[in-house]
Amino acid sequence: MQFIKQLSVFVENKSGRLSDILTTVGNADIDISALSIADTTDFGIVRMIVNNPEQAASVLRENGFVVKVTDVIALAVADIPGGLAKEVEKLKNAGISIEYMYAFIGKSDKGALVIVRVEDPEKAIEVLKGESVTLVSPEEVYRL
Template sequence: MVIKQLSVFVENQPGRLAEISEVLRQKEINIRALSIADTTNFGILRMIVNHPARAESALREQGFTVSQTDVIAVGVTDEPGGLVTALKALADAKITVEYMYAFVSKAEKTAYVVLRVEDNAVAEKVLCEHGVPILSGEEIY
């Protein structure tokens, strides 16, 4: 099950992240997870939100460059080594993780990890075979 991730091009200027957050607040869109990778002049803000299509539209209306990417999310035990099973299964299957970020859920002892890989379907199959739960959009959003 893929989930939708928004990627937003952000100039490195004071207040740009606040502007993005305000656009989402006004549309009652909740950010569930985020990551930002930056260079000197710009960054890429990656977000999982509860209403991806609505968020994309709202941000575009305000002049932001936005794209949606299919990613997968897995649940891992929130303890040392909890991520090892998932990453080892992918490595053994020769699946490269392009990037990932994680956040702790409200559920007890669970962490969610968002993964970007080349082939989501193959990665999901491998992870399921190793007992790593794949999360649905409803669980994440």
């Protein structure tokens, strides 16, 4: 399985910058399916999953943003109490530590979706194959 391409965009903590990013992506007709922001007092990193990561990265760069593309994995989680806990536990048991994760707003037909950033995504996929974890393919994620 291929990894999901996540875009990370550097933003200064100035009003209007998030809106500039979203407008740039929107004007290029790119659909955002998940988004999370990490920030310090003076800057932030906007992480996004979009339907066309290459095109999104290039329009953002053309508009002067610094963009980094990172491999992440997507897990399907049963949308019931304890559903996410159960999946995270599986990762823990498999010895995979999570650097950060965030949830999708939409749902796939396999359940709720979470994006997980791990240190070594290749190894994680290998290990998780043996577990009863539902990994979601990039095609499916980008479609959302």
